[in-house]
Amino acid sequence: MPMTSLNINGRSIDAKLGETLLEVAERGGLALQCDCGHTTCESTRVTVISGEVEANGSRLKSTVLACKATVAGDAELKLPASSELQSLKGHVSAVRKVSDDLFELRLSFTKPISWRPGQYYHVEFRGQERVNLFASFALDAGTEFNTLIFLIEQANTPDLFAMLAKKGDVKGRVGITGPYGSSFLGHDDEPLIMVAGPNSLPPIWAMALSSVMGQPRREKMLILDQSLKQDQFQQVFNWLNRRGIQPTFADLQGVGAAETLQALLPDLTEFDMAYMAGSRDFIASLEHVFIEAQATYGRIPNFQPWDDVAEPIDDAAAMEPAE
Structure with missing residues (x-):
């Protein structure tokens, strides 16, 4: 089988054409916690710095899922600096x-x-x-x-x-x-956009608090589905309001939800960093807003009781690499 080489986080690892990036990384002793086994957990997303990989429908801007993407030639990859398992x-x-x-x-x-x-x-x-x-x-x-x-x-x-x-x-x-999970808050300078769907506030609340405390000068926007405007979360909203972040509530589930989100982000560009938490259906219905703007974008799929048998998000159509 033809051989090639991958440079992963500065380490050169021999690879076979058609191997998954995850197989190559693990053989090189690099940790990537693939959790779900069928590309839905977003735990193995890596950045393609240069070269070619076959994304197999998993591309988001310059990133791919290492458990699904395969070796297509020499390439340089960057793995996220995640916490140790x-x-x-x-x-x-x-x-x-x-x-x-x-x-x-x-x-x-x-x-x-x-x-x-x-x-x-x-x-x-x-x-x-x-x-x-x-x-x-x-x-x-x-x-x-x-x-x-x-x-x-x-x-x-x-x-x-x-x-x-x-x-x-x-x-x-x-x-x-x-x-x-690889869609975690990083130490970046880009404007930060956080979006939460129904029953999906916990990871976005963690991001909002951490960014306020650890990145006070970073521009931030918090957009929540209107279903989250409940008394039980009032402490969260009060805490954020006192520190200069006023959540925006909107109907992100109804007809025209994507247009609603787009109207809230009229200046969205490739220089923005966005995270969206919610069910896979919720994410799939709205994510093209970020993809089309070429914003750096992370999915945080919610775990519903039926997720073990659900199909992964079909992202093959719109995932073109960034220029």
Whole structure:
């Protein structure tokens, strides 16, 4: 089989034409946490600096999914500097019922926890199916050392929600593995646009808080589906308002939702950085707004109970490389 070479994060690795980029990276000892096995988790997105790869429908601007894209010739790639994958045992240190369909869950560990806003964990409680949960912050922006906070919404994790509702103050052991996902907040200078769909506030709230605290001079815009304008999230909105970010609420699900989003971003260009969290259908209905503007763009797909059998987003048509 014809051979070629990939330069990945400065390391030259021999490769075979037709191999997936993930196979080459793993053979070279470079970590990419492929989680879902069928291109829907967005955990293996890498940047193509130069050369050729066969994107196989996974291209977003200059990025491709390494689990789907294959070697087509010599190329230079850049892998994201993600947090190291950890498997830890911890315990439930607090459960707070926020509303009839939202709990705030706090897990504590004996080792430091490292993650980036936009990433998620596998979380396993004794006697429960594993769930994928986005790490976030408490609604009042509070946190503690060696803790993870998850906002448990009934629509996303009904079984876990039912367990918390039934048992109330759960104090059991819990295991986590992660963090996963490559669409996380980076240390960039581009204007930051954050969009959240129904039942998808936790990762965007984490991004908003982190950008306010760590990137105070960065231009920011937060656009939320109108379904998120609920009393249970008022602490979040108050905290952001006090720090100069006023969320914009809009109908991002109805007829003309893409036009609505486009009208809110009349000056969108390739120099903007956008993240969108939501179901795959929600993302697919709106993402062409960012793709057509050539904005740098990250997907944060929400994990609904039926995601294990759903088909991945079909992005083959509009994903042309940036000029």
